[in-house]
Amino acid sequence: MPEPASHEFEVQIDVPALGRASVDLIFPAWAPGSYLVRDFARHIYRLTVTDARGRALPLERLEKARWRVEAGGRPFRVRYRVFAFEQSVRTSFLDDSHAYWNGTSLFFFVDGELARPCRVTVVPPPGSRWHVDTALPPARGARLTYEAADFDELVDSPFEVGSHERRAFRVGGTTFELALYGRTNADVDRLVDVLRRVSAATGKIFGGHFPFRRYLYIVHALPVGSGGLEHRASVTMDITGLSFEDEAGYHRFADLAAHELFHAWNVKRLRDSTLGPFDYTRESYTRLLWLHEGFTDYLANVIILRAGVTKEKHFWKWIAEDWPKYAGRPGRNETPLSELSFEAWIKLYKPAENHVNRAVSYYEKGLWVGMALDLTLRLRTGGRRGLPELFRVLWEDLDGGALYVSEAAVRAAARKLVRARAGSSAARELDAFFDRYVNGTDELPLPALWRRAGLGVREVAEWQADDIDAVRAMRARAWTGLALHEGRTTVRNVVPDSPAWRAGLTFNDELVAVDGARVTAATFAKRVGDRRPGDRAAVTYFRRDELATATLTLVESPERKLVLKPDAKAKGLAKAVRDGWLGTG
Numbered sequence: 001m002p003e004p005a006s007h008e009f010e011v012q013i014d015v016p017a018l019g020r021a022s023v024d025l026i027f028p029a030w031a032p033g034s035y036l037v038r039d040f041a042r043h044i045y046r047l048t049v050t051d052a053r054g055r056a057l058p059l060e061r062l063e064k065a066r067w068r069v070e071a072g073g074r075p076f077r078v079r080y081r082v083f084a085f086e087q088s089v090r091t092s093f094l095d096d097s098h099a100y101w102n103g104t105s106l107f108f109f110v111d112g113e114l115a116r117p118c119r120v121t122v123v124p125p126p127g128s129r130w131h132v133d134t135a136l137p138p139a140r141g142a143r144l145t146y147e148a149a150d151f152d153e154l155v156d157s158p159f160e161v162g163s164h165e166r167r168a169f170r171v172g173g174t175t176f177e178l179a180l181y182g183r184t185n186a187d188v189d190r191l192v193d194v195l196r197r198v199s200a201a202t203g204k205i206f207g208g209h210f211p212f213r214r215y216l217y218i219v220h221a222l223p224v225g226s227g228g229l230e231h232r233a234s235v236t237m238d239i240t241g242l243s244f245e246d247e248a249g250y251h252r253f254a255d256l257a258a259h260e261l262f263h264a265w266n267v268k269r270l271r272d273s274t275l276g277p278f279d280y281t282r283e284s285y286t287r288l289l290w291l292h293e294g295f296t297d298y299l300a301n302v303i304i305l306r307a308g309v310t311k312e313k314h315f316w317k318w319i320a321e322d323w324p325k326y327a328g329r330p331g332r333n334e335t336p337l338s339e340l341s342f343e344a345w346i347k348l349y350k351p352a353e354n355h356v357n358r359a360v361s362y363y364e365k366g367l368w369v370g371m372a373l374d375l376t377l378r379l380r381t382g383g384r385r386g387l388p389e390l391f392r393v394l395w396e397d398l399d400g401g402a403l404y405v406s407e408a409a410v411r412a413a414a415r416k417l418v419r420a421r422a423g424s425s426a427a428r429e430l431d432a433f434f435d436r437y438v439n440g441t442d443e444l445p446l447p448a449l450w451r452r453a454g455l456g457v458r459e460v461a462e463w464q465a466d467d468i469d470a471v472r473a474m475r476a477r478a479w480t481g482l483a484l485h486e487g488r489t490t491v492r493n494v495v496p497d498s499p500a501w502r503a504g505l506t507f508n509d510e511l512v513a514v515d516g517a518r519v520t521a522a523t524f525a526k527r528v529g530d531r532r533p534g535d536r537a538a539v540t541y542f543r544r545d546e547l548a549t550a551t552l553t554l555v556e557s558p559e560r561k562l563v564l565k566p567d568a569k570a571k572g573l574a575k576a577v578r579d580g581w582l583g584t585g
Contacts, residue, residue, distance in 0.1 A: 001161075004096045004125050007085040008045070013078040015110060021072055024111035025049075027065040028104035028155065028280035031090040033229045033267070036349040037283065038090065040105040041065040047080040065281065066111075082106055087222060089229035089236040098162030098181050099130070100220070102229065102236070103155030104280060114277065118154045121145040124161060133166065133179040134159045135216045135234035152277060156231045160218045167192050171199045174210045182221030186244035186253070191219075194250060194309055198258045201307035205299075205388045206395055211269055217257065228256050230263030254309040258300035267292040270394055273404040289341035290438060291410060294366010298374070299387060306583040312566075315582070316455075320564045323446065324459075326364055328559055330357045330495050333441040337365055338407070353507040356493050368444055369437050373414070375449040375577065376433060380418040380426045383576030383585055390414055407434065454570030454578040458563040465561060478531050479557035484511070487521050503550040505541065512547075513540040528554070 001009055015023070027041040041064055049057045049069050058070035069076060084092035084101065092101035110116075122144045124130040136146035136157045148154035164181040169192060176199055178192060195217055203210050216234035221241030228237040237256055243249040267275060272286040286292075305315050326332060340348070340362045347359055374387035393413040394405060411434055415427035436442040450457050462476040481498020482491060482505065489511040494500045513519055514527040515538050531537055533556040540549045570578060579585030 001094055001099050001123065001125050004094055004099070007094050008081040008083050009092065009094055009099070009101065009106060010081055011079070011106060013108060015071075015076050015078065017073060017075045018071070018110070018113065019073050021070065023069045023071050023076075024062070025067045025069060025078060025108045026111055026281060027108050029065055029282065030280065031102055031104045031229065032156070032275065032278055032284075033231075033263075034090045035283075035289070035344040037345065038105075039064065040091075043083040043105070045081045045083065047078070050077050050079075051075075052077075078108060080108075087220070087238070088226055089220075089238050096125075098160065098164060099124075100158065100160050100181075100218070100236070102158045107151075107155060109151045109280070114151045116150060118148040118151060119145055120148070120154065122159065122161060128163075130162045131164075131166070132159060132161050133164070133177065133216060133218065135214065135231065153232070155280075157234060158218060158229075158231065158236050169196050171196065171203060172208060172210070174199075174203075174212065175214045176217065177214070178217045178219060180219045180221065182241050184221035184239075184241035184244065186221075186241075186249065190250065191253065194254045195257055197307035197309055198254055198261060198303060201303045202258060202261050204306075205303075206265060206392060211264060215261075215264070228260040230260045230268060232264065232268045235260040235263075251304065251310055251314065254304040254307070255300050258303040258307075259296055262296045262299055262303065263292075265395060266296050266391065270391070270398065270403065270405045272406070283345045285342055285345070287338040287341050288405070288407065289344055289362045290337045290366035290369060291405070291407075293363050294337075295370040295387065297363050298367040298370035299391075302374075302388065302581075302583070312582060316564050316566070319450075320562045323368070323562050324560060326360070326368055329360050329364075331355070332360045332365060333443060334358050334360075336441055337362060337369060337438045340365065353493070357496055368446060372437065372444050372446055372449060373433065374581065375446075375453055376430070377414060377417055378577040378580050379449075379452060379573070380429075382573065383578070383580030385417045386580060389417055393417060407438070410434075450564065452574060452577065453581060454567050454574035456563075456565050456567050459560040460563060461557065461560055476529070477556055478528055478533055478535065478554040479559070480528055480537075480552055480554065482511075484521065484524065489519060489521050489524055499552040499554055500539075500550075503539070503552045505539065505550055505552075506543075508543075510542040511539060512542060514538070516540070 027044065029037050029039055031038065049059050051057055052075055057076055060068045062068055082092065084094045087093045090102055091105045119139055121142065122132050132144055134146055134157050136148055139145040139147045148157065160179045160181060162181060164179050165188065167178040169176050176195065178195060180188065212233040214233065218234060218236045220238045222238055225240040226238045228235055237260060239253060239256065272288045274284045274286050278284060301315065301318060304310050305312070340359060344362065347355065348361055370387055377390065378386045390413050393416055394409060397413065398405065411431060414430045418426045418430065437444060447457050481495035481500040483493040484490065485492045491505060491507055491509045494505055511519060511524060514524065517527060519527050528537060531554055533554055535554050537552050537554060538549050539552055540547065566578065576585060
């Protein structure tokens with residue numbers, strides 16, 4: 001990184017003699033854990049290949065990310081630059097404040113040689129005092145040099161290089177490290193305490209043992225956070241640095257850390273066979289992202305509760321706020337969850353305008369399916385066993401290595417949990433659960449499950465809420481089925497079979513008036529709210545450059561709020577399920 005201001009890494013690769021006249025160099029197209037082809041080769045410049053004497057070797061580009069070197073069976077050197085100016089967990093970034101790279105966006109591999117050991121030497125900018133953090137072990141006797149067993153480990157071990165803050169702590173016999181870059185208003189000591197609690201609570205699920213001896217949290221405190229990306233012995237988390245003015249900031253941080261750390265088991269070791277070893281050149285299709293991402297998303301909330309980062313009231317508040325968002329998604333039951341996983345490459349990360357009407361994220365639906373399975377298991381086991389125990393069974397049954405998991409293995413683990421206490425009939429019911437909610441499109445039975453877990457459950461319309469005044473209540477009843485882009489009057493979505501849908505409004509229509517009165521982004525909902533269900537409203541809009549008017553017959557809003565609270569009188573099985581769920585039983 002001789003010129004940080006250029007945002008270009010300078011990479012040199014020394015390839016030994018391979019005994020082949022021609023060798024193909026391939027640049028990865030995607031980053032494992034982020035299911036989208038990103039064509040990282042678009043950032044390569046000044047690619048040259050020379051022999052041991054510095055003489056240029058013939059080089060032919062065969063495809064967008066494949067080059068052929070006529071090496072004549074001899075060793076050769078590859079040199080190139082990579083433009084790195086995308087601040088994300090999936091890519092690489094370089095400026096005068098720090099360097100970060102996720103290996104798939106920086107390194108070539110030699111076709112057919114992925115299993116070879118790799119050594120990487122880091123050369124910080126001249127005159128800088130930057131230090132290096134990575135999960136890779138240092139090479140003996142070589143400064144700033146690190147070793148990887150193979151290419152997979154190399155690119156699964158991101159690097160943070162700079163003057164960032166460093167902390168460390170231990171949980172049992174395992175060392176955890178924090179590399180914190182950027183500006184934040186967080187109490188760093190508290191962040192370390194959160195990570196310690198999360199690490200301990202996650203490890204406890206698996207008997208207090210970690211599948212690594214050392215783990216690195218790379219945390220980038222940025223103006224706007226964008227999430228995390230998991231690795232076998234590390235994680236990169238991009239957080240909003242100035243978002244810790246209240247407890248919610250620490251809760252979000254803990255939730256992200258718990259999600260990513262749980263991946264050290266679920267997806268990095270317990271994984272679909274297509275998710276490692278990887279084909280870095282093309283999509284690796286899997287039908288298990290509901291397990292790897294959705295269930296992980298759900299258990300992160302359980303982990304931070306059991307870690308004492310959040311309290312029981314926060315757990316109920318989270319469910320009450322997020323369930324209505326999911327339950328209001330028009331496309332939640334359009335496509336089986338397993339198929340949503342398979343289509344991730346072309347739909348979730350490249351959503352069309354109608355995506356919300358015809359699909360849902362496997363993260364979101366997978367989370368709620370995970371909760372439903374957790375409660376179903378506890379109802380069959382007297383509250384004692386649920387989703388955390390299912391993962392413990394998977395880990396133990398597969399002998400705790402880097403092993404493949406399948407839907408059949410998950411079903412078998414679920415049956416194993418319930419068979420001893422509930423018999424074979426309950427085990428068959430679990431098969432029906434997967435058929436209906438993973439491979440089918442049935443509505444999730446969560447409200448009924450919550451009631452059986454000792455909770456009081458009410459779904460109320462907004463205008464029936466206790467804290468709403470009469471005027472707001474009246475305005476909340478009329479519904480169009482329109483969703484607008486934030487701060488604009490252009491249509492983002494139209495709910496199928498809603499008043500707006502039946503009136504012919506569609507994506508990107510620009511609304512300008514209601515019954516002849518001009519509207520803005522701030523006033524459209526108010527003007528609609530002046531009317532009641534059954535009333536008509538004439539909405540004037542531009543579609544491209546043409547002005548038109550549609551007449552909507554308003555209906556009563558189907559949107560509902562969830563009121564969820566523990567039933568203090570719950571006894572027996574209901575209380576046992578609730579206590580087991582919370583980890584207090």
